Amino acid sequence: MRQAGRSLPEYHQVRGEGSILQAIAEPDRAAEISLQPVNRYGVDAAILFSDIMVPAHAIGFGVDIEPGVGPVCASPFSSSADLARVRPFEPSSDAPYVADTVKLLVDELKIPLIGFAGAPFTVASYLIEGRPSRNYERTKSLMYNEPKLWHELMQRLADVAIASLRSQIEAGASALQLFDSWAGALNEADYREFVFPHSNRVLQGCAEFGVPRIIFGVHTGELLSCFGELDAEVVGIDWRVPLDEATRRIGPNRAVQGNLDPTVLFGPWERIAQCADDVLRRGSSAPGHIFNLGHGVLPSHDPEVLTRLVEHVHAWSP
Amino acid sequence: MRQAGRSLPEYHQVRGEGSILQAIAEPDRAAEISLQPVNRYGVDAAILFSDIMVPAHAIGFGVDIEPGVGPVCASPFSSSADLARVRPFEPSSDAPYVADTVKLLVDELKIPLIGFAGAPFTVASYLIEGRPSRNYERTKSLMYNEPKLWHELMQRLADVAIASLRSQIEAGASALQLFDSWAGALNEADYREFVFPHSNRVLQGCAEFGVPRIIFGVHTGELLSCFGELDAEVVGIDWRVPLDEATRRIGPNRAVQGNLDPTVLFGPWERIAQCADDVLRRGSSAPGHIFNLGHGVLPSHDPEVLTRLVEHVHAWSP
Numbered sequence: 001m002r003q004a005g006r007s008l009p010e011y012h013q014v015r016g017e018g019s020i021l022q023a024i025a026e027p028d029r030a031a032e033i034s035l036q037p038v039n040r041y042g043v044d045a046a047i048l049f050s051d052i053m054v055p056a057h058a059i060g061f062g063v064d065i066e067p068g069v070g071p072v073c074a075s076p077f078s079s080s081a082d083l084a085r086v087r088p089f090e091p092s093s094d095a096p097y098v099a100d101t102v103k104l105l106v107d108e109l110k111i112p113l114i115g116f117a118g119a120p121f122t123v124a125s126y127l128i129e130g131r132p133s134r135n136y137e138r139t140k141s142l143m144y145n146e147p148k149l150w151h152e153l154m155q156r157l158a159d160v161a162i163a164s165l166r167s168q169i170e171a172g173a174s175a176l177q178l179f180d181s182w183a184g185a186l187n188e189a190d191y192r193e194f195v196f197p198h199s200n201r202v203l204q205g206c207a208e209f210g211v212p213r214i215i216f217g218v219h220t221g222e223l224l225s226c227f228g229e230l231d232a233e234v235v236g237i238d239w240r241v242p243l244d245e246a247t248r249r250i251g252p253n254r255a256v257q258g259n260l261d262p263t264v265l266f267g268p269w270e271r272i273a274q275c276a277d278d279v280l281r282r283g284s285s286a287p288g289h290i291f292n293l294g295h296g297v298l299p300s301h302d303p304e305v306l307t308r309l310v311e312h313v314h315a316w317s318p
Numbered sequence: 319m320r321q322a323g324r325s326l327p328e329y330h331q332v333r334g335e336g337s338i339l340q341a342i343a344e345p346d347r348a349a350e351i352s353l354q355p356v357n358r359y360g361v362d363a364a365i366l367f368s369d370i371m372v373p374a375h376a377i378g379f380g381v382d383i384e385p386g387v388g389p390v391c392a393s394p395f396s397s398s399a400d401l402a403r404v405r406p407f408e409p410s411s412d413a414p415y416v417a418d419t420v421k422l423l424v425d426e427l428k429i430p431l432i433g434f435a436g437a438p439f440t441v442a443s444y445l446i447e448g449r450p451s452r453n454y455e456r457t458k459s460l461m462y463n464e465p466k467l468w469h470e471l472m473q474r475l476a477d478v479a480i481a482s483l484r485s486q487i488e489a490g491a492s493a494l495q496l497f498d499s500w501a502g503a504l505n506e507a508d509y510r511e512f513v514f515p516h517s518n519r520v521l522q523g524c525a526e527f528g529v530p531r532i533i534f535g536v537h538t539g540e541l542l543s544c545f546g547e548l549d550a551e552v553v554g555i556d557w558r559v560p561l562d563e564a565t566r567r568i569g570p571n572r573a574v575q576g577n578l579d580p581t582v583l584f585g586p587w588e589r590i591a592q593c594a595d596d597v598l599r600r601g602s603s604a605p606g607h608i609f610n611l612g613h614g615v616l617p618s619h620d621p622e623v624l625t626r627l628v629e630h631v632h633a634w635s636p
Contacts, residue, residue: 135616137581144585184537187558187579189596219502221539222558240505240540261505263455267462278507298455 001306002047003296004037008303011036020065021057024050027100034105034113040303041310045112045175046105048168050098052118052179053126055160058095061085061127069131076130076138080149086127089160091167098164099171106172114214115168119180120157120198122217127153136185143194154198162205169209177214177236178202184219191223196230203231214257218295224249239264239294243282255288262293265305272305273312280316319624320365321614322355326621329354338383339375342368345418352423352431358621359628363430363493364423366486368416370436370497371444373478376413379403379445387449394448394456398467404445407478409485416482417489424490432532433486437498438475438516440535445471454503461512472516480523487527495532495554496520502537509541514548521549532575536613542567557582557612561600573606580611583623590623591630598634 005011014032015023024030034049053071057063062085066072077085091099105113125139126132133139143150165176180199183191203213215227216236227235228250235254237246239261246256264275276291283289291313297306323329332350333341342348352367371389375381380403384390395403409417423431443457444450451457461468483494498517501509521531533545534554545553546568553572555564557579564574582593594609601607609631615624 135581137584137616137618140579140581141584144582144589184558187560190579219537219558240502240537242505261458261508263453263458264462266455266459271462298453300455 001037001041001043001293001297004041004043004306005033005049005297006299007297007301007306008036008040010040020051020067021054024054024101025095025097027097027104030097030101031104031108034101035108038109038111041306042314043111043310045114046109047114047177048098048102048105048116048173050101050116052116052123052181054095054098055089055091055117055164056086056123056127059085059087059089059160063126066131071126071132073127073130077124077127077153078138078142080146080152083149083152083156086153086156086160088156089163091163099167102168102171102173112174113172114175114177115165115173116177116179117161117164117202119178119183119195119202119215119217120154120161121183121186121195122179122181123157123161124153125182125185133182136182140185140190143190147194150194151198154195158198158202158205161202165202165206166209169206169211173211175212175214176206177216178232180215180217180220183217183223184221186223188222188226191226196226200230207231212255216257221249225251228254234288234290236292237294243279243289244285247286250286252287254286255290256283256286257290257292259283259294260292262295262298262301265293265301265309269305269308272309276309276312277316280313281318284318319355319359319361319611319615322359322361322624323351323367324617325615325619325624326354326358328358338369338385339372342372342419343413343415345415345422348415348419349422349426352419353426356427356429359624360632361429361628363432364427365432365495366416366420366423366434366491368419368434370434370441370499372413372416373407373409373435373482374404374441374445377403377405377407377478381444384449389444389450391445391448395442395445395471396456396460398470401467401470401474404471404474404478406474407481409481417485420486420489420491430492431490432493432495433483433491434495434497435479435482435486435520437496437501437513437520437533437535438472438479439504439513440498440500441475441479442471443500443503451500454500458503458508461508465512468512469516472513476516476519476523479520483520483524484527487524487529491529493530493532494524495534496550498533498535498538501535501541502539504541506540506544509544514544518548525549530573534575539567543569546572552606552608554610555612561597561607562603565604568604570605572604573608574601574604575608575610577601577612578610580613580616580619583611583619583627587623587626590627594627594630595634598631599636602636
């Protein structure tokens with residue numbers, strides 16, 4: 001239940017009004033925030049409190065997270081001159097607080113910690129658009145018109161993601177999730193040509209640790225057969241594709257994660273239970289299923305409902 | 319090529335800086351704007367210059383179109399008390415300018431004119447959220463928690479769409495398009511339960527005229543088999559699902575419309591031609607294919623490229 005903290009009163013108390021990047025940069029505070037949903041809900045894994053834009057911020061690209069908006073860049077990436085601004089990411093010197101937070105958490109937790117990174121396409125889209133986008137027109141324009149520059153940028157962002165994930169695993173994270181949140185803006189042909197090799201290199205760059213690797217995006221129904229070819233153990237599924245159909249597209253050798261519609265949690269309990277049961281039933285057609293929401297928790301979600309959902313899933317038997 | 323006008327200099331000259339709702343309400347101006355892309359590009363059909371929120375605005379719900387944002391409502395729909403604000407739409411007295419524009423256009427045009435309306439779900443989402451939304455949480459919350467109120471609202475919005483479409487056809491439009499732009503926020507089960515019957519009633523309410531009926535939305539890959547059950551002749555497809563696969567999901571008795579990614583038009587011509595050819599080739603597997611973009615034209619599109627694309631498609635042979 002990614003972003004499960006932001007619906008919690010104890011989160012807002014610890015987070016305060018300051019920048020989220022500042023909160024992430026303080027290991028004690030970031031660890032406390034990571035633990036809050038674990039303590040509250042009794043979930044089976046924790047996810048690091050961080051942001052996919054932390055490395056880009058840490059190497060000085062000029063990224064901020066604007067409240068109510070998302071990642072913004074004062075000076076977006078637009079030409080080869082900007083490549084120099086995407087320099088290699090050195091976790092131990094650029095953002096040592098991430099590994100420090102991981103270490104604090106691993107000492108404290110009795111359950112696995114999931115580390116994560118933004119996939120090259122999704123991070124690139126923020127750097128190029130300069131803010132969250134509906135049509136990704138600058139991103140795709142660069143991709144189509146300057147493929148050489150595109151692949152250079154993607155290679156650099158893949159290196160950034162690899163460095164970030166490796167340092168989290170070395171600090172003790174026992175699974176990783178690669179967020180390609182906006183890959184669903186692409187059709188399969190474009191995904192294969194412009195994105196797949198880079199995301200796959202990130203996943204392969206973490207293979208030697210033997211930890212489960214999860215790939216995730218939304219609107220990815222038409223990309224699932226590609227996702228099934230990525231070097232990952234688990235494919236995250238939003239709420240649009242039922243898990244039995246998702247498994248048909250992905251192939252029989254991947255576990256799935258998801259896929260309850262987060263907004264169902266605003267409905268009456270009978271509907272929530274019914275939808276959760278349906279997800280669990282269909283998920284059993286995959287070789288493995290990690291129950292989860294199909295996207296992040298929303299700030300307006302009711303913690304009582306999330307608690308009840310976790311209890312319901314834990315009590316479920318086929 | 320819906321919204322093809324907004325990338326044209328002649329459009330901005332005629333439109334000026336005022337409200338789009340004002341421009342729509344002036345038949346001479348709205349007709350001139352509708353004709354601009356026809357004259358410029360030589361496309362095979364015209365689409366009325368209007369907006370899916372015109373009827374809701376005309377019955378006094380309190381809707382405006384904010385430049386750069388989209389439809390906004392100062393006082394969104396939130397309870398049964400708001401039902402009275404969604405009164406029946408009487409095209410001839412509430413918005414006579416729409417039929418007047420259609421008549422002017424039909425007199426002028428040598429090609430068919432497509433009329434259109436917003437589908438109940440998409441219009442409801444604007445009325446309930448009060449502005450464009452990413453998660454549709456208020457919409458889905460009302461849908462799940464107050465199904466009776468939801469269906470009452472949808473019935474009223476279906477009646478509004480029927481009245482609007484019938485008046486456009488009676489004024490001379492020779493095809494209709496029902497825009498359910500945001501239906502792809504729903505999974506198939508929710509679409510069937512909460513939306514399908516209402517959209518289908520709109521389509522059936524225009525059946526007697528014998529004009530082609532087109533249903534369209536984005537992110538609808540998982541809804542295509544439902545769309546194939548709607549009482550429509552044509553299913554619009556965004557750029558994510560290739561047309562041969564779309565036809566497999568829809569079934570063999572529907573024509574398709576679409577599905578070139580609008581952002582491909584920012585790329586080099588060789589790629590545009592290649593992608594257009596692929597769309598045309600795959601579209602030939604359906605019983606009929608109307609070549610189009612997979613979504614609207616963007617303001618930043620280059621009219622020269624659109625001209626060349628139309629010529630290319632007209633010259634294409636299998």
